[in-house]
Amino acid sequence: MTWQVINPVGIAPKLAPFAHASFFAFTESLSRSLMQAPEVRLFPDLVALGYWLRKSNMLALAEGYEHLAIRPVGNVFHAAPGNVDSLFVYSGILSLLCGNANIIRLSSKTGGSADLLCEHIARISPDHPGASARFQLIRCERDDPKLTALQASADARVLWGSNEGIRALKRVETSAHCRDIVFAHKISFSVLGMDALLRVDKPTLEQLVSDFCRDNLTFAQQACSSSKLLIWKGNREKLIAAQERFWQAFEAYLGTEAARQKYQFTDSERYQALNNAQDMAMAGLVDGNVQHSGVLRVWAEKVSPQFEEAHGGAGLFVESQVSELRELNRFLTPAYQTMSYWGVDNVEEWLKHCLVGVDRIVPVGQALNFDTVWDGMDLVRVLGRVIS
């Protein structure tokens, strides 16, 4: 593969002030382009992106930083991830807001929504040469010499990827002052309250399972913020009843035409999930009695820190139970990112004493919503220089 620029504009990038007018023109244009295209509706991540990019939201977002004097850090190199096709845009756009000159290397694996997104960006770029020059998308081999040269002169890098991938990128030489913002492998989990679940009415339960599916099945359970573990909170005696209630509703929802269209697993992914469950059982991490409820489920008497490496997603939930949230603290590692919760009280209180792991807590249904604070970092602040 040669060096390929997706949206060339023929001019050199120039740094811009924070929240420059050209930024809003560009994002508004991209938002319109995405929201008006019928083919985009097939990709929920692009719909969400189009909505996030709308002018009112971008203005509100920028306003939150108005009290700070933010200047660009300079030239920023982004390495996009392969699992969530459009995730790279969020950090890219926030970097653009800061006035940086960005070069984003796309994953060679992406297809589907990323390709469509690229088309839209390429289409609007000629109307926004200044902003587009600061937002250049490229495809190239990982070891392309131009890429190495680019990183040598970068003032900051935004690195999305697997731990292995991040380590490889860290071996690339950069300047001493280069700021690396790293989004390595993360794992997420859900906590559901058993008491609340057993009391809930049918419409609320249906809403819960549909929210749970959106969070966790949208990218075939591959997004970092999609749960791989489901922790039942409450009295152990209620466990079986709570599980039955939840998974029956879950399976019924997955069987509907709408859910079947949205959440598809390939045969190969389903095979991988089964193999993954069997492999974890052989390792003694989970019980070997694999259950089927539209997805695979395995039981872990104790949640092990090893899940962060062992669990591959693709429609497999590891379930466990705690009586109190503080029992979670034992297994949490820095790799634990999002905790999505439902029917659980006093989460904030518990979080005060949770010192390792959990970068983010959200109600079930919002796990995939991108936030300017990600993996514990305020992206606007780390992608800009805050003048004091």
Added chain:
Amino acid sequence: MNDILLESPPYGLPKAEKQAILVGELQRLTLHHQRYCPHYQALFGHVEPQSIERVEHVPFLTVPLFKQRRLQSIPQEQVFKVLQSSGTTGQTPSQIILDAETAKLQSKVLVKIMQEWLGKGRRHMLIWDHPNVIKDRASFSARGAGIQGLSFLGRDHTYALNDDMTLNIDAIRDFYERFGSKPVLMFGFTFMVWKYGVQALAHAGVQLNFEDAVLLHSGGWKKLQDEAVSAQTFNHTVAEHLGSINVHNFYGMVEQVGSVFVECEEGHLHCPNTADVLIRQPGNWHVVEHGEAGVIQVLSAIPESYPGHSLLTEDRGRVLGEDDCPCGRKGKYFEVLGRMAKVEARGCSDTFEGSTT
């Protein structure tokens, strides 16, 4: 192993009789592996062997587990041979642990099955591969293991290819002059036979006329389908360049050695007495009706030294019928529809794409 399964004609037992005995064997093997293979016990310890009343009830292992960990049901000092499937370069190979007993049993079963297709006498054997493929005897590749496994069915073993995969014309001509009119067994991997065998013969303008030869080939149609070569084209081209030859494709896994499913004159793969297949639906993994496509599970009464008696393959297939194939053989018969379409591992694993440069 049960004598009736072993000693009866390999395609002779009707369903009711076969199932009763086979289920008993598979039940016994399940208990055996629970006792002696700790990994198997960790996964399937919850299964009560007594609850296994039909082949559907036998728990099944996904095949990649043999790559992910060493699965053995014998003490280390009894290990006689370790088979390794080559897989794609760079991948961890499968490891299949054999003791002398299982190795002997697998040969015995294989001979019984193959006699059905080859007759009792040892045929003169022409191998469509190069001799180096079996050199490393300590750890065989899948190709080496296949050749080694079938070699004792023949004599005067002759390799048709050179180390660089070119035709060894002298060896082929010499073999033909000596055995052209005698009983001959040819064996090779489907793609090798096609690409380096018959296509090379066609290219070299060689036409031979073996009078009594059987060609066994295996390894999958994937690469040939990519070149749009059908079974008919394959068989026709073989006949054109080698003479009147009975061609039989067969299906089998290195993870279940000795258990092979040979294609009959009707183009159907047949289960012998000692083996069975089930087709499962991805997702809930329930067994589907005959005629429906799904993922192939293979069962075999052979594996004692490693827990390979019930395996969920990565291949898709379809059962076509049982006991009623027009060829007259009993047992289930089926077809293989190819590998499941592989998806790229999505993971957060992209910025680093595989190779470790």
